[in-house]
Amino acid sequence: MIEKYLKLGVRFRWNKPRNVDGPRDGSIVDGVRNTSPLTYIGLGEVVDPVLMSTHVNTLGLRMNVPVQHKWLDYTPGKTARVPIGPYDVFTGFMSGCIIARWYDRGVNYVGHVGTVESDPAANRLVKRTFAFAMPRGTTGFNPALAWTYNELSQISQQFQTPKIPNICGLVTTQGDFYSVVMFSDGANEWYCGGAKRVPPITHDTLKLQMLRVD
Numbered sequence: 001m002i003e004k005y006l007k008l009g010v011r012f013r014w015n016k017p018r019n020v021d022g023p024r025d026g027s028i029v030d031g032v033r034n035t036s037p038l039t040y041i042g043l044g045e046v047v048d049p050v051l052m053s054t055h056v057n058t059l060g061l062r063m064n065v066p067v068q069h070k071w072l073d074y075t076p077g078k079t080a081r082v083p084i085g086p087y088d089v090f091t092g093f094m095s096g097c098i099i100a101r102w103y104d105r106g107v108n109y110v111g112h113v114g115t116v117e118s119d120p121a122a123n124r125l126v127k128r129t130f131a132f133a134m135p136r137g138t139t140g141f142n143p144a145l146a147w148t149y150n151e152l153s154q155i156s157q158q159f160q161t162p163k164i165p166n167i168c169g170l171v172t173t174q175g176d177f178y179s180v181v182m183f184s185d186g187a188n189e190w191y192c193g194g195a196k197r198v199p200p201i202t203h204d205t206l207k208l209q210m211l212r213v214d
Contacts, residue, residue, distance in 0.1 A: 001172045002067050002088050004059055005040070006180050006195035008155065009047030013039040014190050016092070017071050024077020024122035026129035028111070031073045031082040037066040038090070044191050046158045072099075072112050072169075077122040079130045081111040085173050092143075092168030092182070098201075098210065099169040099177065100130070100140035110171045113140075113210070127210035134207070139177075139200035143169040146179030146198045155181060155193045165193060 017033035040061045061067075072091035073080040082089060084101070089110040091099060098113040113130050115123045144167050152165045163183035170178040177200055181193030201209070 001174065001176075002038075002069050002090070003170060003172060003176075003178050003180075003195045003197075005061055005067050006170070006178070006192050007048040007050060007059075008192065008194045009043045010056075010061070010192045011041050011044050011185060012067070012190045012192065013037070013041050013188055015188050017073070020073045020075040020080065022075065022078070024116065024119065024125070026077065026079075026122070026125035028079045028081060028130065028133060029075060031071070031080045033071055033073050035069065035071040038069060039064060039066045041189065044185070045160060048194065072110055074112055075114045076116045077114055077119065077126050079111045079113045079126060081109045084108045084110050084171060088173055089171045090168060090180075091170075092166065092180075094143040094167040094169055094179075096142065096144050097169075098127075098130075098140045098142055098206065099171060100134065100138055100206065101171055101175060101177075101200075102135050102138035104135060112169070131207045131210040134203070136203055138203045138206065139175075140206045141169070141177040141179075141198045141201055143167050143177075143179035143198065146196050147181065152181065152193075156183070159183075159191075163191065170195065 168180040177198045180195045183191040185191040
């Protein structure tokens with residue numbers, strides 16, 4: 001599970017897959033972007049205390065070796081999905097979308113409900129479509145709500161040059177939800193700001209949230 005690698009101070013080479021644009025019709029679609037290597041390239045100027053007292057090799061990190069994961073698209077106005085396993089599912093960037101997990105015909109899916117803050121009509125459509133389609137037992141979370149403004153500001157201010165936080169969602173093969181902070185650190189280089197485990201939202205509460213009129 002990759003959450004053990006996502007600690008403050010870990011740097012990666014990563015070309016984040018592009019968003020998948022198209023008609024904003026609320027439909028549920030399969031992911032289409034290939035997974036881009038998330039390659040460990042060392043530690044940076046600000047480091048989690050845990051990494052100060054242990055060697056990164058004990059976490060399984062190896063220089064210039066990719067951390068295995070599966071990418072899940074952000075498709076504005078649609079819900080993109082991928083089967084989970086054998087690797088954890090990573091997605092982003094997050095500003096308010098719900099990440100959900102459910103079973104359908106024996107397949108365990110992770111979905112990114114692609115809300116669009118600047119398009120209220122598409123936002124309502126994609127949430128309502130998924131709310132009425134999701135099977136019983138579906139759970140989810142909102143990665144953007146896992147961190148307070150003060151928390152993100154405090155992490156950013158530790159750098160000699162403060163960085164802008166980007167939030168990603170992570171769903172492990174065990175079904176755990178994590179919100180991950182990533183900072184751009186140059187062309188295709190990223191600095192992890194940490195990962196926070198988030199309790200799941202139950203099916204009924206999730207449905208009510210998505211049907212609520214904003």
